[in-house]
Amino acid sequence: MSPTIDVNHAVQSQHWCPTTVTLYNMIVYRHWEARVDGTEAEAGGDGDAGNASSTSVRRIVKESYQVFSDDTIHDWCAVDQFHKAIWKDFKERGVTQDSWSWWSDGAPQHFKVGGGYHDLTTYAERFENLIVIRSFGATGHFKGDWDATAQHVKRRVNLHMVSSKFKDDPIYTPYDYFKWSKVNLSERAPTSWESRAGAVTLTQRHFLFVTVDRSNKMTATADHVQSIHQMFLSETGAPCMVRDLACFCGECAVKNYKECKNRSWVKPPVKLRFTKVGPHDPTAAALAEEDAEEDDEDATDHVPHLTDPVLADAMDAPHAPHTG
Ligand SMILES: [Zn+2]
Structure with a gap:
């Protein structure tokens, strides 16, 4: 059926x-x-x-x-607008939002992408000084x-x-x-x-x-993208501090990275550099061009094609096939 x-x-x-x-x-x-x-x-x-x-x-x-x-x-533009709607709904319900610890898989189309990272640096300004700790798990879909x-x-x-x-x-x-x-x-x-x-x-x-409205979005190229598994956004927005391995110990929670319980293998975060920031052109042609450019610049930062089947996982189609 x-x-x-x-x-x-x-x-x-x-x-x-x-x-x-x-x-x-x-x-x-x-x-x-x-x-x-x-x-x-x-x-x-x-x-x-x-x-x-x-x-x-x-x-x-x-x-x-x-x-x-x-x-x-x-894409990341959709995710950003979904989060804006969620933030607004919490606000309207009277829930205090000092900080978000946002945890997701690392799907490159909607999460691990320069434009999405750039959006994070604007959360403080757009969402009343919201502090964000952003963590990524495996790139495939979490269950x-x-x-x-x-x-x-x-x-x-x-x-x-x-x-x-x-x-x-x-x-x-x-x-x-x-x-x-x-x-x-x-x-x-x-x-x-x-x-x-x-x-x-x-x-x-x-x-x-x-x-989803994709006008007025900014796209960005970051100096590294896929290797990041944790990002710290302050209430003032920039700079965005990032690291390859995530830690959730009490010291890291208060940004006392020197005393991190896992410091033998988790490094302190470093500043994320955006090498290129500009208006986002949502046409498919522009996206394809960006992909090609980024692939050229850094072979390890894979930006997948829009039809990459792994991407369908993180956002769900409610009437996906059911058998039985
Ligand atoms: Zn730690």
């Missing part, structure tokens, strides 16, 4: 097309914040958030964000909670699309997909699997829809 929202073009819908939905998944761990009355707005879902009555409570809240888009390029939460959304939508309710509440576009998910999946579903719910501990799902 292969349900899609475009049943008349089953083969086409296995590839990127206008009815394909881009779904960007993020799991957030943050401190629960007590408000004046001892409750936190929208902490909900697990029902006990309101019981904590003191600001000394250091409860960790785990939430998911699912950002939907009709975008078909899935983790973000996959599980996306799988839940996909499964529920697929079930809806083959149900009798579909004709009254159809899903024909990425925006329909988003709207249905927001209405039907924002609240945690009742479960008869309490032990499973306890293990998952997800308190809330948030759904956003973003139309």
